[in-house]
Amino acid sequence: MLTPMGVGKEGLMNLEMAPEGFEGTVAYIDGGDRVAQRMMALGIVPGTRIRVIRNSAFGPLIVDIEGTRIALGRGVSSKVWLKK
Amino acid sequence: MKTLHRLRVALAGNPNVGKSALFNVLTGIYQHTANWPGKTVERKEGFFDIDDIHVEVVDLPGIYSLTVTSPEEEVTREFLANEDIDVVINVVDASNLFRNLMLTIQLLELFPRVILFVNMLDVAEAKGVKIDLEKLSKKLGIPVVGGVVVTGQGIDELKKVLKDVVRGKVHFHPVYPVYGQEVEILEEYLAKYGCKYPPKFAAVKALEGDEEIIKLLKEKGITIPEPQPQAISQIRAEWLKNLLKDVFIVESYEPKQTITDKIDMIVTHPIWGYVVFMFAMFLMFYITFTFGGYLSGLIEMFFSWLGDTVSTFISSELWKSFIVDAVIGGVGSVLTFTPIIFTFFLMYSILEDSGYIARAAAMMDRLMHLLGLPAKLFFPLILGMGCTVPAVMGTTALEEEERKLGVYLVGFMPCSARLAVYSAIVSAFFTGYTGALVIVSMYLIGFFAVVVGAKVLKMFGLARDTMPLVIELPSYHIPHVKTVLYATWIRTKEFIYKAGTLIFVATIIIWMLVNMPFGVKPENSYLAILGKAIAPLFYPLGLADWRIVSTLIPSFAAKEAAIATIGVLYGGVQMLKNAVTVPQILVFLVFFTLYTPCMATLGAIYSVTKRWKVVFLSVLFSFSVAYVFAFIARLVIMGV
Secondary structure, eight states: OOOTTSEETTTEEEGGGOOTTOEEEEEEESOOSHHHHHHHHTTOOTTOEEEEEEOOSSSOEEEEETTEEEEEOHHHHTTEEEEO | OOOOEEEEEEEEEOTTSSHHHHHHHHHTTOEEEEEOTTSOSEEEEEEEEETTEEEEEEEOOOOSOSSOSSHHHHHHHHHHHHSOOSEEEEEEEGGGHHHHHHHHHHHHHHOOOEEEEEEOHHHHHHTTEEEOHHHHHHHHTSOEEEOBGGGTBTHHHHHHHHHHHHTTOOOOOOOOOOOOHHHHHHHHHHHHHOOSSOHHHHHHHHHTTOHHHHHHHHHTTOOOOOOOHHHHHHHHHHHHHHHHTTTEEEEOOSOOOOHHHHHHHHHTOTTHHHHHHHHHHHHHHHHIIIIIHHHHHHHHHHHHHHHHHHHTTOOOHHHHHIIIIIIIHHHHHHHHHHHHHHHHHHHHHHHHHHTHHHHHHHHHHHHHHHTTOOGGGHHHHHHHTTOHHHHHHHGGGSOHHHHHHHHHHGGGSOOHHHHHHHHHHHHHHOOHHHHHHHHHHHHHHHHHHHHHHHHHHHHTTSSOOOOOOEEEOOOOOOOOHHHHHHHHHHHHHHIIIIIHHHHHHHHHHHHHHHHOSTTSOGGGSHHHHHHHHHGGGGGGGTOOOHHHHHTTTGGGTOTTHHHHHHHHHHTSGGGHHHHSOHHHHHHHHHHHHHSSOOHHHHHHHHHHHOOHHHHHHHHHHHHHHHHHHHHHHHHHHHOO
């Protein structure tokens, strides 16, 4: 389903695969559990702009959402799908 | 001044917006903490006067949403729905207005009498954001006050608005997003049939997939359409973006590199970040145990001087021992912990208020998550290698769900008192490397017990799975002195009051066990009687000698008491070798490492959770874990 670049599902980009500096809009979040609720509460809501600040092999992903810095675990970030 | 009016106010808002700072600035020293009923979430209350108005303030926990996914959110929601309050002050971060107002909208749906306090105008300005407060007020339909809590800007204006609320001069006409037909139909229906929450709030939350509300409505036989949490959030976000469009006067969308960005280049760097982290940890614990430890030493010296001085005035040996060892010793042992707790919280609060702790937790998340532990438990666990008492106190920095896990686990980390016992015993049994290996093994076993313990607690439903990492990294700022000092002081005070009583009483009981009936030989004391009585319990562990079992009882007062007890019962630690075999002592050490934490730790657990049930469970839990581990050790070392 996914191409090696992490682009799949009608050309959407998975946040976990998004390189540092990538800017996009949140398309949707997989699942409707507690974690998804928490992400939305922190501002990761479909339709909002997101910028990847850090995404390296070590340490958490760090993103900027409307001026807020949020750190995400890798597993969690793979639930977020972005469009350009 | 005569007080004629009473106003009940609640402070609500996201974490890291200066809510606690505002609470401290408003109430000063007139505050106290308690727990929310049935929760270990802290409830802070205080009061202050404005002319003839007596204002009572409740500081609600910092939250991001009113959908219940954590005890903090539950507490806030229950409070706003049920308690009798006049007005809510919603503190928001001006530099982060969009995200903050997402909560404001939900607050207004639940409780319309909200005053918006837009804090950190200075930070926003530095970011190139200016806010038209008047326009914001008009668009939201509620009073808006801007300011900077730490400099005092805006506080007088806020008080003026509160005064106007009392005089009935303030009007709240909040404007709400339109969520669409499904919400409206449900809302109308709920308005007709009633619900413990306002109809709009309940309708929105039901569609957002809030479990409690869905259950509530289902019980009433109301059919709810399929929840669409993402769609609701999106509508709210878009409505808000639209509202904010001309509220920002100069919205420089040039991403300016702020100081926070510059610091984060290093602090969250995949390599340097860990270097900074190690250094910060080292500094925190070094200062805690050197400076705090130095002050503790002074207090200890004072109490031993006091004991010596007092004892010269008492002729009866019994009373001398009671007054000096039990009473003065008991008070002394409470107070000697205080400087360490104080210093730790001072350091932690500074790091927390400056914004660093969130980064540290983010950096540690992966490793900790792998072990099934919450990231922030890292600090208490490390601290636990110094002393379990501040480690337990340190779990207050965790969210409720994670704290529950933490208080049960930190006791497994071998503290410095346990190290002293290892050293004394090991030196009697082993030489050179073997001794060092035994001690290192105890640390590994302690750490292993933490990881296994977490799994067991989750299995028995005593703790939930830790949430994967999703945390805000707040902007760095210079810590607010008052807030840091209050946080530190309150923790220390809580420890002295709550833990103090327990420690004191336990010291006296243990003293009686060891010294009564007065004047008899050690093997005839109550301690010995009790030791002999519980000894059979330890036969399966291969521990046949009642004396070694008895040492566990005074170790409950303080772990290092084991050395003295062995001295008394065996006539010296070296003599232990003649009565106990090497395999036996190894099993004993495993049990000793993990079993029931000392009473000061139990006092700290009570002080943190304010629930005797947790204290009791933790005794039971650590005893069981110790027993199982020791039994396995026995099987491994001595065979079946």
